[in-house]
Amino acid sequence: MDIAALSDESFNAIDWINGNYSKHLKEIEDGSVDNGVSPQQNVKDSVAQDFIAKYVSKLHLYIQQVHCVVEETSQKIVSGMPRVIKDAVLLQAEVEELKKRMHSMRKEMTNVHEETGDCMAALERLNTMQTKLQKAKESLQESDGWGNLICDLEDCFEHNNLKDAFEKLLSLQKSLQVQEQLVGHTERLAQVEDFKNRLEALASPNVVQSFVEGNIDQSKQYVNIFSGIHRVSQLKQYYRAVQKNSLQQKWKQILDIQATESTIQNDFLSAFYSHLLEHCQQQVKWCTQVFDNPRGNFQPIIVLIEVLPSLQPTRDSNILQLLKASNERLELLEKYARANHTFISHLIAFLEQSKIELSNETHFQLVQSVYGYFHKFIEQYPRIEETQLSTQVDKLLVSQPSTVDSVRHLENCNQKIFDWLYDACNRCKNITDDLGLCRLIEIMGGTLKKMLENFSKTQRQISLSITHGAENWLTLQCAMSLLQCLADFQIKLQKFEKSMQNRIIRLKENLVSSNSNKFHIYKICDSQEQKKLISDIDKYLQKFVETGSSYSSSATFFTSIYDQIKGHCVESHDIALNVLLKPVEGHLSNIQPSLNSTSDSLMPANMPEFSFVPQECITQVGQYLLTLPQHLEPLLFTPSPLLKQALEICNVKYTQSVPCADILLSLVVEQCCQLYQSQLLQIKSLSVTASKQFAVDIEYLSNVVEDLGLSISANLSQILVLLKAAPENYLSLSVGCEPRLVTAIRQMRNILSTQ
Template sequence: MDIAALSNESFNAIDWINGSYNKHLKEIGNEIDKKGPTESNDNDFIAKDFIAKNVSKLHLYIQQVHNAVEETSQKVVSGMPRVVKDALELQTEVEELKKRMHAMRREMTNVQEETGDCMAALERLNTIQTKLQKAKESLQESDGWGNLICELEDCFEHNNLKGAFDKLLSLQKSLQVQEQLVGHAERLAQVEDFKNRLEAVASPNVVQCFSEGSVEHTKQYVSIFSGIQRVAQLEQYYRAVQKNSLQQKWKQILDMQAAESSNQTHFLSVFYNYLLEHCHQQVKWCAQVFHNMQGNIQPVIVIIELLPSLQPSRDSYILQLLKACNERLELLEEYAQANHTFMAHLTAFLEQSKIELSYETHCQLLQSVYGYFHKFIEQYPRIEETQLSTQVDKLLVSQTSAVDSVRHLDNCNQKMFDWLSDACERCSHITDDLGLCRLIEIICGILKKMLENFSKTQRQISLSIDNGTENWSTLQCSMSLLQCLADFQIKLQKFEKSLQIRMSKLKENLISTSSCKISVYKTYDIQEQKKLISNIEKYQKKNMESSSAYASSSIFFTFIYDQIKIHCVETHEIALNVLLKPIEGHLLSIQPSLNPSSDSLMPANMPEFSFAPQECITQIGQYLLTLPQHLEPLLFTPSPLLKQGLEICNVKYTQAVPCADILLSLVVEQCCQVYQSQLLQIKSLSAISSKQFAVDIEYLSSVVEDLGLSISANLSQILILLKAAPENYLALSAGCEPRLVTAIRQMRNIVSTQ
């Protein structure tokens, strides 16, 4: 039996019993095989035998455990008095230790109180001793001050720069020691005077070293100036030498460019390239010579101080070239790009060299590069206006005929907007769009000139209408002008969208200049920035408040869009006038019979079929019937531009109906209006004349119906009033317009019964 398994933490009684039972079966397996078949299969007997043996063993083990526990408990009980006695003795010793610690603390407090005054006295005596020691050293140094001054003067007389530097260092150390003595301020002034003398003696050699670029000799002077705390003055000498050298190079480049007439405009790019190369070399040289962090940025500070002080200045020289040059905008664009290129390359070099400029230094660098160019940014709009006006004046030349004028305008549209796009690109390159608002005002003036030319062409077309003739060439010309106007509007809308994008981007750049590290915006005047932002917001507000249908998305050209619509409507009216001119000529001949006798010879009750339409009405009918064959080739499938132009003129053209049919309906509508006006001008009508005019209107109505249209409502009412018998006039006139009822009644001399 495995008794050790009982102490295992994972003990399981069932598993333990089964394991023991299986082991028991293996032990008695051979004996079971030798017994008979009945006994060999009696598992109950084997189990009972196993249980009996193991239970007896367990009883024995339990008895042994009880005996061991009883023996152990007796030992513990017998030892308890001794443990209690030891605990009481330990408690007594702890109490005694506490008393001793309190006594020691009282003794330490007493000692501290007794020795505190003594320690303060010792500290005071130590301080006095230190002061006396310093005073002693100061007196000793004071005794040697005169000797150092004499030795320093001797070094100056013999021009011994190294010896003078060493003596001056000793003098500085001696001055620090004599800080407590009277007359320290005078000695300090005396040392500063010697520093000035040393700097004056060393300055010619320093300038020569900087000019020659000698690294070893320059290092010696760097150590000397560092020792006397004059590194800032040494850096000034360095910058002065470099600026003088670069100033001479500037004059040399200007002289060389002036001698070459073909390349004299490239002076700025040439100088900037030389300046970049010089900066690369000097940064490496300064890294070898100057050991402080400010040494590497000295070439950059040279550029900052040099560019605004160049003689002649960049702006004055550019002004001279502008006065003698015809391509002034190209010249300004070249210099603006030279500024951007130089600044971009310089910034890339500084990043590559891991030279970090402070925010103030970076702003100074931007100001030195871009500052001079702001006067040209202010002049740019005026120069651009001059060039655009010259181009437009040459382009908008009057043509001899209306057809040539329309064809010329069609060609002008593309050229005009190409020039305007080029002007915007120049504005971006030259001013970084800072002159965009003023440029837009100039563009408005240019567009007005273009519209004036449209007006001139309209007048030419209007004057070319022949009296009483069918002028199909003029109609074609007016349609071409309408198409040209639509093309002008589409190009203007596309152009304005690009301007809106650029203006929004300009506003972002002005508001958040921190995002534009290399930018001319940082050098732009704060007040001018606020003014420009205010102008942009004014444009945007104007866009939101716009109520014009064709300018709802317009920020800049609301007036232009309104004028385009007016010109489109006027051009469409010209086309209508062309088509109505023959009709008006025929309608002017409409008059009642002036011979009363002829009317008296004809019975008033003649049937209507005995009347025939007047010749002028039949001619109008024939003309209207021939219009579709003239209009369909022109307007059955109009170009998208012509379709848009027609839609601007009249909303009816937006319907899913051929434009030719809509124009024909407008002609019929105008024809009815003119016919009505002509009828209402008649003072008196006889019964025969009333029937004649009724027949004429019915004929015209049938012709119009053949065209798929109908005469106007007023003309239909006039027909009813002309055919009404005098005795039934009042009843039949019900529902007609009162003005027409009264007019026809007076014309027919019908007495009112009301």
Template sequence: MDITVFSEENFDTKEWLNKILEEGEKQDKKENYTMSLVMKLQLYVQQVNKSLEETSQEVLSSLPKIIRNTKQLQEEAEALRFKMGVVQKEITIIENETGKSINTIEKLDNMKNKLEIAKQGLHESDNWAILVNDLEDVFDTKNIEQISRKILGMQQSLKLLVNVSDYEVRKMQLEGLKNRLEAIASPLIVQAFTSNNTENAKVYAEIFTSIERLPQLMKYYHKCQKEVLLKKWRASLEKDQDESVSQWMHTFYNLLISNWHTQNKWFNQVFSNQTSTETLVDIYIDMLTSLDPSFNECIDAALKQVADKLSLLQEIKQTIIQFCNNLNNVIKQTAQVRVDSAKILLLFQAVCNPFISYVNKYGAYEQAHLLKKLSSVNFMQEELSDTIQNLGLSVPSVMDIARESRYRCADITENCGYCGLLIALRAFFSKYVDHFRVALRQIERNKKNVEDWTTLQLCFSLLQISGDVLLKVKQFEKELTETVLEDLNRKFEDVEFKYLILNKEDRREFESLVKCVTEGTKLSLLDHISNEFVSLCSDIHDTTYQVVLSPISSQLNVVQSSKTWAQFANSSFHTSDMPDYSLSPQEYITEIGQYLMTLPQHLEPFLFRDNPSLSYILRAINEEYSTADDTEGALATVFLKLVAKGTCQAFSDKILSICELNYPASRQLSHDIGYLSNVMQDLGLTISDNLQQLSVLLKIPADQYQSQSSGYSARNVAAIRQMRNILSN
């Protein structure tokens, strides 16, 4: 039986009994099994009782001994406390008796120390004079190591003469001697640093460290390394004169990376207690800003010789960024301690600084490139229809040219030249608009006063193409805006490119653009272009309207001619009591009616079919189109309404310009108006209220004119009265 479970803290008697009895159920004789368990438990109880009894006896037998030991320990502690009290009293007595003697000893010790310092000062003062006299002889030998040892001795002596009255004079004297040593050593230092002579350089490093002139030695190293790199730049130009400027830069940048590895290893051997990375960063910053000729001079000369300036700038930018990446990796690999981020920023600014002026001019370069590309597109032809067809075919290629400029801006300027790009795009699309206006002027010159369906089709084609361009410009503008929101703040490592390749003024302009877009300020990047295309489309629509209305206006010219109404002068032929149905419309109005009835079928290819480009531009240029529903033919109905409105207005104007009209002619004119009204009704239109009033006033008999003309426009009533020579009561 396992009785270890009885010692567990969470022992449960019921659970243990149930478990044991469950095992017993498997046995054949349950009663025997239970009796056996009880007997085992009784035996365990007896064993435990026996063990407890034995342990108790042992404890009781050992208690007297424990009590004796405890009592003895208390007695010893009391004796110790008494002895400590006696010792404390003796210490107090000694302090009282010997306190004055100890103070005297301390004073004597201080006096001894001061005497020793004075003695050493006198010795060093005497040593100073000896060293000064010896140095003059040593300087004549120009033995740098001996001179440095003498100066080091004087330097140590001066530290002990800090309280002498002429300390400052001696200090200036020592600095003068150090300057003389530096002047003697400088040619040898330059030679050692220039030739990378490790052994000699180590000697000079030790000497200058010992005389506390290490910063001056570091300046020599800085200057020597700078001159070495500048000479390598000039040698590279002379050697590879036939290479491109980007290849020059690439070669020199590779040389700088190799030089970094070499100098980092050499520097750590010579200047073991200095940081190589920061020193090399300072050297590279100074060197890159002192190149002769500078990168800018070389790039300017190259730009004058190439036609595709943007491709050259793209090569140069890629070369610069590649060098920045390589240099950054080298710094991370070789830096022993964390380098100040501000200094790293200055280094990359020095690398990118030559490119700043070209990012500033990027807009001008891009504009020239875009206009050159646009000039290569074939637009103008001898035939007007061919010109308009070419304009339609040019839309995809023109938009591709515009999109290429967006990708080019990202490649060349990391989108920092976005402001210049927008200026270039505006000039590009403005020039594109000019080609549409040339075509429009050709249409206007070819416009006739007779029925000309060909010109009408050309107008609609030009309007549709313009609308298509505007839709694509809007989509392109959306892409530009998304770029502003998502991809403008590009970074090199943790530094935004705007701090590397933009000057302060361009950076403010760039940040203003980003702020306007990101904060949701109403800003249309190509708003000027959109307005130009809307204005163009409005002009095309006006020309289209004039092309449709010109034949009508030409026919209506006969209305104000006296010859038209001369045939009605014989009233016996046209009696006033003839019914209206006996009258027939005159030729001019039937011509107009036939023209208007024919017009819808010529609108069908453009206005009756699904034409998103034309639909978009019509709704943009005229409010009446914008209120039309989206059903098929709705825009055609609006156009017909405009034509009807113009026709009625022109008819009204011609009628009011008639000088004299007798009653038969007046009835005929009213009948002509009625014919026009019927034509309009067939087209689902109505004539204007003004024309309806004129029709009614023209039919009123002269003797009833006063009574029946009430309620009509006073202007129309007076004009018809005067025209018909009706006397006013």
């Protein structure tokens, strides 16, 4: 029986009895328990009674045992209670005694504090008074020796004894510190400062001499002296003054050599920069040995920052003088800009090698000292570049005696003009680091417009060379060559514009990240200039739209230039059409406005049309049109990519997968039909015979055009129908024709309107 289950918090008597009963049945079935009943009888009632009897007897026995244990425990507790009560009473008495002792001790501590507090305050006052008295005593003692020190110091100054004067001055400084509490301290302080000034004046000639000679040992002694009197900053000023004077003399020497020797005339800046860099390297090593201050090796850098803006004559004035006397101003500016960049790059490498770290302010001052003077030349550069480009283009745009020579000259000019533009961009990079790029783009736009004016002149020259009524195949070839030249100009312009876009993007990136590049020339621009430049760049970038087509109407750097190129292409194409149409115009001009009306009475009314033959002028037009393919195919059957692109700019029809010769021929036929139609509509009156004659002419022209694989215009076809229509059927046959043509032909044929 599981007795432990009785103490479980979730004990359930029914579940416990049923569980034990099931376990009891299982044991009987397994044969492990013999209850006197045969398992084969399977009498559940007897098994249950037997289970109950056994478990009840066991429970009775367990209860009896529990009662015995409880009784025994109770007896022990009762017998021990008197002893527990006695211990509790004793413990309470001890607690009361402890409380009394603690109260008594607190009272004693309060009394002691009250009695000794006044004594401690008195002791503190006495100690303070003793300290003051001690200081006063020392001050009085030093005051007694102050006069002696003054006398000794004066004696040293009279004998120019710098070493002893320095030692006496140090003693005087210590004595002054001790006499801080005495009356007249301010006067004594002023007296000490006066002695420091006299000591500095006494030492300054020797200091300057030692700095000039570069004597390390003597310089160290003076550093020690000036450190003792707390005037190292003045000593460094002496050092910088000596070095600046030396560099100024070297600058004048280089300029004097420049004035006498032409070999160094344009290299004076590079020569001075080389000397300055070498001098800086030497002085950094020297200052590291002389000045104990960790920042002592910064003095040569400060000298460099101070000497460059203070050079006399200034760098910019000397450069301006040379620019005025030179015809190669851009080359000179490029040389001086390169000298600036080379110097700053070598200086950066030296600073990194020497592990000299400069503050942000020093970085800015250094860049300003090197590049600051060049800012005015960066502003002047676009104007100088504009002058040179204008001069070059003016020399290039020279009139040629013939149209062929003019076109060939333009072909050569294309490459030259863009070579000059690329050279200008390179100069802009070398001189201004592209700071003048936005202004240069405007200048280049003007240069390109001037170049396109030469295309206009050549177009006029080609137009004037057209002979009226004759075949001008050489002129046609010139027009096609001009188209090809224009396409070549546009392709070069697109390539150039793409390079400009990349450069202007890099310029913006450099301007935005100029803070990270501490030695960049962009630091010479103040914040307002940088903001304006970035704003100008953004305007250009917003305009620029990259497209894959040969021509785009989208805004670009040179939108007006592209518009002019398209206009010139269209004009050149019109010239080519005009060349091809001139013979047609000459033949069509022979069409008579009217025929002899009296001849109609001599002819039968039902005269067959096949008896008519086309007029000579129409047959001449037809023969001319039939000869056009053999003249156009050499030019346009397999045109060059440049000519193909130019034709596509002129007319969208050329973008079809059809030979350009066929498209041009169709345009010629279209214009020919238009000219013929205009010539016909000028006739005031037509007889029956004349109407039939013109109908035969139009049919002939239609057959010729069909032989070319084309068809006459719709208006001309309608005119043919209206000319052949009988007067009585005119109204019905004119249905679907253009009303303007119907009215015009009716009036020409003198057909009465039935409406």
